[in-house]
Amino acid sequence: MKKTGELYAGKAKTVYTTDDPALLVLEFRNDTSAFDGEKMEQLERKGQVNNQFNAFIMKALQQAGIATHFVDQLSTNESLVRNLDMIPVECVVRNRAAGSLVRRLGIEEGKELVPAIFEFFLKNDALHDPMINDSHIATFGWASEQEVAAMKALTLQVNDVLTQLFADGGMVLVDYKLEFGRFNGDIVLGDEFSPDGCRLWDARTGEKMDKDRFRQNLGNVIESYEEVGRRIGIEFQS
Structure with missing residues (x-):
């Protein structure tokens, strides 16, 4: 290859x-x-x-x-x-209130959300990734009803796996986004999962360990990414 x-x-x-x-x-x-x-x-x-x-x-x-x-x-x-046929939709799960949810609804940052909130956003930087719902997806033909159900189910399954993984490393998985595509007729997780596309806080101190360090000029961005990785068992190669 x-x-x-x-x-x-x-x-x-x-x-x-x-x-x-x-x-x-x-x-x-x-x-x-x-x-x-x-x-x-x-x-x-x-x-x-x-x-x-x-x-x-x-x-x-x-x-x-x-x-x-x-x-x-x-x-x-x-x-x-x-090589996936990507669906132009972002699937977001929120376990704690942060980011745009706090700004939109006036919710206190860090509030635990039970059950977790699931949201769809259109993947379009020029439009600033607007929030959409199942009806938009159906009307504009971005995905079928069956594909929407599969994306929701897989996103919540990912939540079960990763909340535990990060909890074992002393961290809270606050929220994250996923993208999916079609491959041989199946819905498959694509893109990436890294601290660029999720929020992770230290479970004891609440310290932010994700891209919010870059957004908010907190410094030590990559050092924090590496610390997150080490806590869950990653041995980085240089």
Whole structure:
């Protein structure tokens, strides 16, 4: 298997085609962005940390019976993944109040949400990823009713697995987003799972250990990502 060309360059990852049309190479770069790309920086080691973090999480989810696009880690900053037909919808689960939920509803940050809140957002940076619902998805044909049900079920299954994984490492999984695609007729987890796309707080101190450190200028962004990884058993390679 070899790379044959660049397919897509996002804010923090580049996707390459390969000589197998069913497989892609996902490169994690050091680019770091927030606020729909309004804030951009290069953070040393970020690409390799997020690639290895994502590989660890995807393997853990696969072991729990959740289908993902991840095939293999190729290097410190590249992974081999299945070529999905991506659905332009983000699935968000909130276990604690934070971020846009606090701003929208005036909920106190950190409030435990029981049951957890599930939300859909349209993946569109130009529109600032607006919130949508099942009706929007059906009307505009982004996914079928069966696919929507599958995405919801898989997202909540991921929540069961990862809340426990991070709790064992002394952390609270506050919220996160997932993206899904179609592969051979099945709904499969795509994109990535890293501290870039979730919120993680130290269970004892409440210290933020995710990309909010970048958004809020708290410093030690990558050091915090590495600490999260070490707590759940990741041995990072340089």
